Amino acid sequence: MALPRPSLRRSLAGAAAVAVVASGATAVSLGGAVADEPVTPAAPCLRTDAVLTVEESRLGEPLLPGGEPAARRFVEAAGFDGLVQRFYDRLCGATSLAAAERVVRFHGQRLWDVAVARAQGGNGLGTIDRYDDRPLYWARTTMSAAVRSLDADYLESGLQRQALLRILDRTSRGHESIAWPAGDAERVMISGFDTYSLDASLRNSNPSGATALQLDGRTLDTPEGPVTVQAVVLPVNYTDFDQGVVEDAFGQVLRTGEDRADLIMTISQTGRGRMDIEQWAANARGGSPDNNRNQQFGPVSRPSYWPQPYTSPNWIETTLPYQAMIDAGTGPWPVVLNDGICEWPAGTFDDTTGAPDLPDPTELVCKDDPSPGSAAASGPGGSYLSNESMYRSNRLRLGMRAWDVPGGHLHISALQYPTDLDLLTDPAFEADRKAVVDQTIALVAAAGAAVDER
Template identity: 50%
Template sequence: MSRKLAAAAIALAGPFVAAPAAEAAPPACFDRTASTTFEESRIDTPALPGGQQVPSALVEAGGFTSYVDGLRAELCRARSVAAAERVLNQRGRVLWHDAVERAQGRLWMGTIERYDDRPLYWARLVGTRDLRQWRPSFAVSDGDRAALLRTFEYASRGITSNAFPNREAVTKVLVSGFDPYQLNNEIRRSNPSGASALQLDGVTFKAGRKTIQIQAVALPVTWSGFNAGIVEDAFGPHLAGDSGGQRADLIMTISQGNRGTMNIEQWAAAWRGGNPDNNNEGTPEPIPPAAGWPQPDPQPEFIETTLPYQAMIDARTTPWPTRLNQQICEWAAADRPTGPVTCKTTGPTPGGQAQSGGGGNYLSNESMYRSNRLRLALGATDIPGGHLHISALVYPADPLVVIDQAFAADRAQTIEQTIALVKAAGASRAGA
């Protein structure tokens, strides 16, 4: 990261310990006793003594308070399910668009630095909670509500608006990041992969005489979201052969990994370990198929990266080392899930059963597996695909400080290195 960029990040990030934000009284069309998800319940996480109520403070500090208040008001004015769907699609698109514009420095919003992904996360979550508790004067079936939630989620995650310019001369790169997670013990969590997605969405750059464009989406940290096919819905339209000029030239899923390293994962595994997600749910099991999308038959136990990993390594980005992570863990044939597990770096054993890829068996592994399983099923073997695990963040030692200069500078450097690695992959794919 340049000194100018680091200085800007630091200047905008001075210890953020503002007073708790006061949430506006909800309009009468909401039933605040209605059920929400466990993830949504974190919106009401109480402040630590002497501190702030972090979720609402981050929404305010990011400049999104008027957005969540406006969505509530528009839902209360809606007079039909169709009208509500239009509101949610439009509001979701605006939320994603404004978050991208804010992240890339074209829109000044709020009081915290532009690399912060948390205001978008919490604003979206307030929207989904409000939609579950919305009680209009007309009937809304469970199916209607589920469809409305999907409309808002896809629009506010960039999935509805991830089209590339219809120009064959442009090399098209599609990437994904993730929401914050592991919030039970650290409500201040950010996710540099989701923050990188905001920085990358819509970016066009030149490598020699080649033009490369990047589109990005943000994925949820929920097994249920993956079960519903959100990964396939995000990547699938850009993998089909008849996609009307929307076919990607390279796909990459990105997530937060271990501190101090940027790992290009060589292998994704067909097993989900079942560690708790943002809804505190999880069951160990094989990764299930995605309804409505083709699947390889038989399902591969492991899928190998086809990213131009050597070009990414040779780009010599900083501050963290970049390497190819070759580790896998597997059961012997027919031993899953109770037999002994063997971990190695020499590739899968013929007939072995996947226990984890190099990046584990959580949702990051599954994002790589699902996107590339679909790539193979659609015959898009000419499109490179794989996963990048980026350095984890270290939070301020004082639990009352939501962001300080050191945290902001560290996150900015990790995000800028992620951008450089994605650009290196795109340039390699373009032949630049």
């Protein structure tokens, strides 16, 4: 029997009304109530005392105090509220684990397909600019909070809930729809990222994620011939990286055979006014906290189920056709091959404590390029998840012996936001993002076109 229909407006706020933040086990109020007040469930099938992630706990937060939750505003502005509402209805109506799995899989894929179609002008949904990546993030996060809060007798193990969450996450990021069209076009696989730094501002956008939505499934015409692109959006989350989200995406197109890509490229956001082709990826973590406020330090972890080099290299150099990308004459921002790394030179690890491989912080050296035998501390693109996306995808490329497939990372310009802190968008912001995304698309096309010239 189907349960009563929950309201999306209540769901968006109520699913996170009272949460326990997983990283700190601290009760927080997100819907205007104090943590120990009883909260009416947003839907009959959802618990209000579920342990949510930090990302999910932001669902009830407004841009400014007293305002409407930012997540709801983005979801409704893109016209995704109906899709999310149907997900709630059918999730609450599922009477078995198999039925819930079908609901989650279908609606995760549906969210990705609708977001791509909207970005590429195919469905006319919503009122917000079609280059906007943020509604996809907030819709996915709303749906994951519902799965995490689901109160159902058929969920007999936390592992079953985690499996549903994994299915939702990967389908709604494009992982399950990677497929090359027939023809002789050059094949390029790219990744972008979710929005991030959300503790600074909930309205942050990420032009790399916007680029992925613009390019997934498209074929670009170039003077050298067609270039076809498949794309995914990666999470800004160390835990998902440890669980192989990068390898699961790029591994599909690095296997020997007819599905192998001709070029792979990870893309992320950097500082304002720069388009950097990173020369090196570093086997190092040490950047800012992720979207769940976790921070890591040390080498990049190794997934157990994908081929890897026997020993993870400290450095991997780009093999992208960077000169062709630079010479393509794109704009508005300058395109450069970006060097500059930080390392612990060979022999500078402190093992006097009896625990080997402890870096001596006083010996850290920053220079243009790595020295022989050095241990990586950061690459030209830093030591955050952007660097790690390049490192993981190209370590996998080496492990799968795809030596003929060029790979590397493109850092693209940050954006300038409306001065009114309660505005989701304005024409100047939209024009700025479009300029960055369109230049990125031109650089992807230039890289793909150059593959045939090897």
